[in-house]
Amino acid sequence: MKPKTLNLKLTIRPAKLTDVPRMMPLLNDYARQAEILPRMEADVYQSIRAWIVAEADGRIVGMGALLVLWGDLAEVRSLVVDPAWHGYGIGRKIVSALLVQATELAVPTVFALTRQAGFFLKLGFSLTEKEKLPRKVMKDCVFCPKFHACDEVAVVYSTGGVPTNGR
Template structure:
């Protein structure tokens, strides 16, 4: 059975193991242990038999705007609703904190559309997003990720 829980500092090394293949492919940005520790409250884990099979983070950009980032499901567990469960858990948490809109930058357009997100122009994203995260990407400045947003 899959359950969703907040991440703990002791989970960081295992989380990095789960995301490493996607980082190597350039699909997800590398996050250092220090950066993950600083943002540990943002992460939701998906676990099965107490093993981390996926995670995602809800990062806040304004008093009513957040971003789903670092969403990953371990190979072999995809197609079982794990990603959808992580997104739903993050959306409920965001709503409880007063978030009105949630965006993402992703290569997985169809997945995010399946959970209610709609494509928007990247230019609609907060400028500080581009300089804080995107500049660290190996694809920058030629970004082929898709921006999507959902109103809660």
């Protein structure tokens, strides 16, 4: 489907500390709907270097983070776009910016756990099995209340980078 046309200036950029209070409402809204895991404000401040935001009309309308798990693996997480701005290609631009970061860091594999697999497949990710991501499973999934009834699928993207350490 052709992306909707955006008539406002859209900026995709690394997040700043001053963005955090403007990021939290969208993160909290989606966490309440259980679309993403809850993020504490302190956690967002502490991980600010990991975040990319989309700003339009002076408002934060989307964001996402790249979390490095190991020398060969990073995760796209907390990817959200304001519902009023869905379909304008903003999610794609945020993920592209995160993949550029992953490539610059030489992380060869980027994954996401998601219920929106169709979106990630459009962006060049492919389906995989969660069991192939043991670092994620052991770090987070085993502590998740939905561990035995997980409704997310795993998707991976290969940046072509060289791993600095084995899995």
